[in-house]
Amino acid sequence: MAQIKPLDEKDRQLLRLLQENSRMSNAELARQVNLSAPGLLKRLRKLEESGLIDRYVTLVNREALGFDLLCFTHVSLAHHQPECVDHFCERVKDLPEVLECHHLTGEYDYLLKVVVTNHQHLEKLLTEKITQIPGVDRIRTSIVLNEIKASTSLPLD
Missing domain, CATH: 3.30.70.920 (Lrp/AsnC effector binding domain/regulation of amino acid metabolism (RAM) domain)
Known part of the structure; x- marks a missing residue:
């Protein structure tokens, strides 16, 4: 696991959006946080590599x-x-x-x-x-x- 750097506001926005709906498309995520597609992918990769994003799951209604x-x-x-x-x-x-x-x-x-x-x-x-x-x-x-x-x-x- 990589070193965890302090989160900036765009990282926080991304994490908030993904916690609400991890199926949101990359295009929609990029639009909502005002990033280019490559910029979004780079941030997501860093969040995953640092361990801040542990995994993507589906919540099933028990x-x-x-x-x-x-x-x-x-x-x-x-x-x-x-x-x-x-x-x-x-x-x-x-x-x-x-x-x-x-x-x-x-x-x-x-x-x-x-x-x-x-x-x-x-x-x-x-x-x-x-x-x-x-x-x-x-x-x-x-x-x-x-x-x-x-x-x-x-x-x-």
Whole structure:
């Protein structure tokens, strides 16, 4: 990864636009930030090479695919030896229902963002997969009743 240089206003504009719609054509991007096509491509390449643009993705509507339950699961491990922690992390990475896994400070060790189709799917995930990972001591799951805000855009102001 290249050295990250300070962002100028055109870089910020580009990143804002791409966070909103990564399918925007290069011609439209160049027009909106007042750059030539070669100038735009050069900036995009530098943003990609520096790691500021990590990847381009499509956000899929989870509910349209039947993933009606969004949950947050707190997990505590009984032991914190490196091999136990590594094993937990590797197993969680293999669970497609787990969208995010964060290592925490405080009462619980990990926070998992989970999507499932229904309560039975949640029960199966918790009892047959997560609690079966060696070292898992306790879990606490909260079901999201209403998603107030969900964004993938970082603040660039």
